[in-house]
Amino acid sequence: MRLLQCINTSEYGLTKEFVDDSTIPPYAILSHTWGADTEEVTFEDLMNSTGKDKPGYEKILFCGEQARRDKLQYFWIDTCCINKDNNAELSQAINSMFRWYRNATQCYVYLTDVSSLSETDVGSTLQQWESDFWKSKWFTRGWTLQELLAPSSVNFFSREWRKLGDKISLKQQIHKITGVPVLALQGAPLSQFDVNERLSWQNNRHTKLEEDRAYSLLGIFGVYVAPVYGEGKARAFKRLMDEIAKLERCIQDLHLTDPRYDKKRIEETKGGLLNDAYYWVLESSDFQQWRNDRQSQLLWIKGDPGKGKTMLLCGIVNELKNSMAKTNLLSYFFCQATDARLNNATAVLRGLLYLLVDQQPSLISHVRKKYDHASKSLFEDANAWVALSDIFKNIIQDPTLKKIYLVIDALDECVTDLPKLLDFIVYASSTSVRVKWLLSSRNELHIEQRLRSADERMRLSLELKENAKQVSRAVNSYIDYKLSRLESLEDEDLRDRVRDILRRKANGTFLWVALVVQELERPESWDPLQVVDEVPAELHRLYDRMVNQIQQLSEKNSELCRRILSIATVVYRPLHLAEIGGLCGLPGQISVLTKNVRKIVAMCGSFLTVRDDQVYLIHQSAKDYLSDEARTTIFPCQAKTHHYIFLQSLELLSSTLRRDMYCLIAPAFPINLVQVPEQDPLGTTRYSCVHWVGHLWDSVSSETTRQNDNSEDGDAVYAFFEKKYLYWLEALSLCKSMSEGVISMTKLQTLFKGRKNASALVELIQDAYRFIMYHKWTIENSPLQTYASALLFSPARSLVRRLFEEEEPEAITIKPIVEERWSACLQTLEGHSSHVISVAFSHDSARLASASDDSTVKIWDTSSGECLQTLEGHSRAVMSVTFSYDSAWLASASNDHTVKIWDANSGECLQTLEGHSYGVRS
Numbered sequence: 045m046r047l048l049q050c051i052n053t054s055e056y057g058l059t060k061e062f063v064d065d066s067t068i069p070p071y072a073i074l075s076h077t078w079g080a081d082t083e084e085v086t087f088e089d090l091m092n093s094t095g096k097d098k099p100g101y102e103k104i105l106f107c108g109e110q111a112r113r114d115k116l117q118y119f120w121i122d123t124c125c126i127n128k129d130n131n132a133e134l135s136q137a138i139n140s141m142f143r144w145y146r147n148a149t150q151c152y153v154y155l156t157d158v159s160s161l162s163e164t165d166v167g168s169t170l171q172q173w174e175s176d177f178w179k180s181k182w183f184t185r186g187w188t189l190q191e192l193l194a195p196s197s198v199n200f201f202s203r204e205w206r207k208l209g210d211k212i213s214l215k216q217q218i219h220k221i222t223g224v225p226v227l228a229l230q231g232a233p234l235s236q237f238d239v240n241e242r243l244s245w246q247n248n249r250h251t252k253l254e255e256d257r258a259y260s261l262l263g264i265f266g267v268y269v270a271p272v273y274g275e276g277k278a279r280a281f282k283r284l285m286d287e288i289a290k291l292e293r294c295i296q297d298l299h300l301t302d303p304r305y306d307k308k309r310i311e312e313t314k315g316g317l318l319n320d321a322y323y324w325v326l327e328s329s330d331f332q333q334w335r336n337d338r339q340s341q342l343l344w345i346k347g348d349p350g351k352g353k354t355m356l357l358c359g360i361v362n363e364l365k366n367s368m369a370k371t372n373l374l375s376y377f378f379c380q381a382t383d384a385r386l387n388n389a390t391a392v393l394r395g396l397l398y399l400l401v402d403q404q405p406s407l408i409s410h411v412r413k414k415y416d417h418a419s420k421s422l423f424e425d426a427n428a429w430v431a432l433s434d435i436f437k438n439i440i441q442d443p444t445l446k447k448i449y450l451v452i453d454a455l456d457e458c459v460t461d462l463p464k465l466l467d468f469i470v471y472a473s474s475t476s477v478r479v480k481w482l483l484s485s486r487n488e489l490h491i492e493q494r495l496r497s498a499d500e501r502m503r504l505s506l507e508l509k510e511n512a513k514q515v516s517r518a519v520n521s522y523i524d525y526k527l528s529r530l531e532s533l534e535d536e537d538l539r540d541r542v543r544d545i546l547r548r549k550a551n552g553t554f555l556w557v558a559l560v561v562q563e564l565e566r567p568e569s570w571d572p573l574q575v576v577d578e579v580p581a582e583l584h585r586l587y588d589r590m591v592n593q594i595q596q597l598s599e600k601n602s603e604l605c606r607r608i609l610s611i612a613t614v615v616y617r618p619l620h621l622a623e624i625g626g627l628c629g630l631p632g633q634i635s636v637l638t639k640n641v642r643k644i645v646a647m648c649g650s651f652l653t654v655r656d657d658q659v660y661l662i663h664q665s666a667k668d669y670l671s672d673e674a675r676t677t678i679f680p681c682q683a684k685t686h687h688y689i690f691l692q693s694l695e696l697l698s699s700t701l702r703r704d705m706y707c708l709i710a711p712a713f714p715i716n717l718v719q720v721p722e723q724d725p726l727g728t729t730r731y732s733c734v735h736w737v738g739h740l741w742d743s744v745s746s747e748t749t750r751q752n753d754n755s756e757d758g759d760a761v762y763a764f765f766e767k768k769y770l771y772w773l774e775a776l777s778l779c780k781s782m783s784e785g786v787i788s789m790t791k792l793q794t795l796f797k798g799r800k801n802a803s804a805l806v807e808l809i810q811d812a813y814r815f816i817m818y819h820k821w822t823i824e825n826s827p828l829q830t831y832a833s834a835l836l837f838s839p840a841r842s843l844v845r846r847l848f849e850e851e852e853p854e855a856i857t858i859k860p861i862v863e864e865r866w867s868a869c870l871q872t873l874e875g876h877s878s879h880v881i882s883v884a885f886s887h888d889s890a891r892l893a894s895a896s897d898d899s900t901v902k903i904w905d906t907s908s909g910e911c912l913q914t915l916e917g918h919s920r921a922v923m924s925v926t927f928s929y930d931s932a933w934l935a936s937a938s939n940d941h942t943v944k945i946w947d948a949n950s951g952e953c954l955q956t957l958e959g960h961s962y963g964v965r966s
């Protein structure tokens with residue numbers, strides 16, 4: 045990007061070209077409508093110091109003068125800052141324009157057809173410019189749409205250089221003229237508006253060249269399309285729409301969770317964010333240094349359980365969002381050990397990436413480079429971490445980025461691959477000055493050790509003297525706020541006495557206060573003084589007390605509470621009230637279950653909280669407490685709870701699963717048109733359907749116990765498959781969880797392999813495994829094909845086919861001729877675009893590499909059949925492929941005369957061996 049600057053009074057010249065966006069100084073940008081080509085000052089004019097006599101020079105003078113008034117040394121104008129004779133530069137400019145407008149400090153819209161001359165002439169004159177404004181040509185041009193939307197500050201000027209207002213003060217008029225929603229004018233991310241709506245904003249606009257109708261929308265959709273003038277409008281739009289479709293699919297697949305909703309949910313379940321209780325941190329010297337010092341890349345906030353770290357980070361995110369420059373990006377992630385979507389390193393990177401891409405869609409190009417070959421498996425397979433961390437490294441080096449704030453809460457709750465994540469953060473914070481990391485966790489030694497290599501000074505300990513004082517003060521404000529809302533404490537004197545006791549006992553722990561206040565809110569706490577007097581000052585002892593209270597309930601209620609608590613402690617995701625009710629063996633329809641379980645949850649002390657009918661443990665410390673071995677005297681041990689959930693799930697599924705649960709009728713009914721019925725037959729069993737095998741697996745915690753025969757479990761699985769296997773597959777498809785079904789079948793094979801006296805079960809599981817592997821794709825896309833093409837195209841003597849013979853479609857009398865038994869072919873791996881020349885197994889047979897005439901090598905997961913990697917780099921057919929002895933590397937020989945050595949995990953090409961003068965065959 046080149047900018048204009050003042051050389052001497054009223055003379056302007058071009059700067060050098062800025063290649064890296066982070067080096068571009070603040071600048072203003074002009075938005076206008078073009079005059080005739082001969083009237084505009086061009087790049088060439090500026091190079092040759094000509095063009096001052098052209099009418100377009102007035103625009104340069106205007107923009108330069110206005111920039112000077114706004115104390116901006118530089119400005120940009122599309123007529124003369126791009127060398128349009130250079131095709132590469134023009135193409136790059138077209139694809140960068142949206143970003144250039146977005147990054148401008150000020151955008152000036154110069155309206156040559158709006159006059160404000162007689163503005164002082166009150167009344168009619170004001171009307172006059174307004175009516176010109178409504179009719180202005182600027183609103184009818186194609187490119188000006190992005191010029192309106194991209195910059196945060198857009199100011200409108202009359203031809204006399206008089207300011208008329210900005211896009212916020214004139215938002216209602218602009219909305220009426222253009223049809224663009226006020227929200228979009230106010231700066232809401234454009235991705236919030238669906239594709240058709242965004243396209244409609246272009247409806248009444250025109251461009252000089254027909255292809256520009258499409259090209260002028262690139263930035264609005266965040267896609268890249270190389271301009272090919274002459275291709276025609278239809279083709280340009282087709283390419284645009286194809287790119288948009290690919291982008292949407294990629295973002296959908298990247299989405300695992302939206303951290304914005306997680307943050308909102310966390311704040312709500314924790315009772316709402318109180319500003320007074322976190323403001324102190326914004327003033328603290330550690331935070332200030334992190335915020336303002338260019339060298340300060342990382343801040344780690346650490347503290348004991350319940351000290352308010354998560355809420356502190358929610359507050360900091362709000363503060364950053366409100367105060368940072370519009371050109372900066374902010375992304376965050378809240379880890380939660382209790383939720384499988386939020387408790388691993390890959391999920392953290394996916395969440396952070398999702399928010400970054402949402403703010404700056406052009407960043408998706410870094411994801412697409414890998415995604416276009418691997419599709420959704422890129423984010424989920426065994427190499428997901430390697431791929432995502434690579435993508436992340438590229439993003440933070442992206443020259444179009446200014447500054448990025450990345451916030452990760454509760455690192456200690458990232459249960460899978462935390463060391464990898466910490467190493468990555470340390471690496472990334474030392475290699476990019478553009479990124480500022482803000483982390484939080486409990487005081488855990490292993491985190492301390494990993495982060496040690498980062499700057500020692502960059503930690504903010506909540507237990508350190510000065511900070512501890514601040515936390516204590518914040519806790520006091522929190523106590524005051526909470527008590528002021530308690531009806532039972534209207535009496536001022538009583539409230540003061542309760543407050544004093546709480547302040548004395550709180551020990552700087554928010555959570556303790558929150559739990560005691562919940563206790564004060566209970567109807568039976570009619571004597572608040574007694575409650576706060578008796579309540580123990582330590583969090584653990586408070587939990588002990590809550591357990592004691594549960595034990596004093598009637599036997600039945602106490603048993604139910606303990607069951608619910610033990611289930612809530614081990615499940616892989618938070619459960620719906622009805623799901624947890626079903627697992628507890630409570631009778632009734634969903635609505636009755638929901639109502640009853642809500643009552644039981646209320647009896648569980650303050651261990652649980654309900655939001656949107658989902659049951660959550662109040663806090664990680666509550667889960668830690670309930671998971672503690674010592675508690676097994678009161679609660680069953682975790683293995684037992686897993687086993688209980690397994691059995692109960694099978695019972696629930698056996699009584700609810702049946703054919704065509706959503707009344708789809710037609711076998712080919714596609715899954716993407718399926719709507720969940722209001723009375724969802726899977727409402728209580730959704731969790732069980734996906735996770736029953738996982739709980740069986742976890743109930744058998746060690747390899748040795750796994751070998752032990754538990755014939756009753758085997759019998760239960762056999763009985764379930766015998767009666768319900770196909771209905772289960774249909775339900776898995778309806779729950780969009782076929783992949784989990786495949787993993788479950790693999791686990792069952794491992795669990796029962798070699799069991800004594802279980803040959804019938806092993807055979808059935810084997811047959812059922814072949815069935816799901818063979819028909820996964822079909823059932824996944826049309827749930828009812830389970831009973832049509834899946835059954836009909838299974839071998840005649842397949843056990844599953846014979847068991848469910850009566851489910852075969854009666855209307856089909858002439859059935860396809862099929863093999864007697866499952867053939868020796870376990871899987872067909874499809875994906876190469878030309879013939880396959882060579883294949884090789886890794887040494888543990890877990891992966892398979894295939895070399896193809898399409899110049900690529902693919903690596904496959906042999907158990908699931910998923911393509912893990914596509915290795916691209918050869919320019920001609922790949923003739924041979926082989927793994928190294930430890931399967932860490934892969935060599936490929938090609939007709940392009942080279943041999944390449946690849947990292948078999950990351951897919952990175954490590955070396956290209958050149959020297960042969962002919963194709964290499966092996």
Ligand SMILES: Nc1ncnc2c1ncn2[C@@H]1O[C@H](COP(=O)(O)OP(=O)(O)OP(=O)(O)O)[C@@H](O)[C@H]1O
Binds near residue numbers: 347348522554663
């Ligand atoms: N600023 C705040 N506004 C409102 N409530 C707060 C605030 N800070 C803390 N709390 C209350 O204190 C409880 C504990 O806070 P939080 O979960 O943030 O602690 P934490 O330090 O992250 O704990 P852990 O390390 O165990 O996860 C919250 O559930 C909430 O009820």
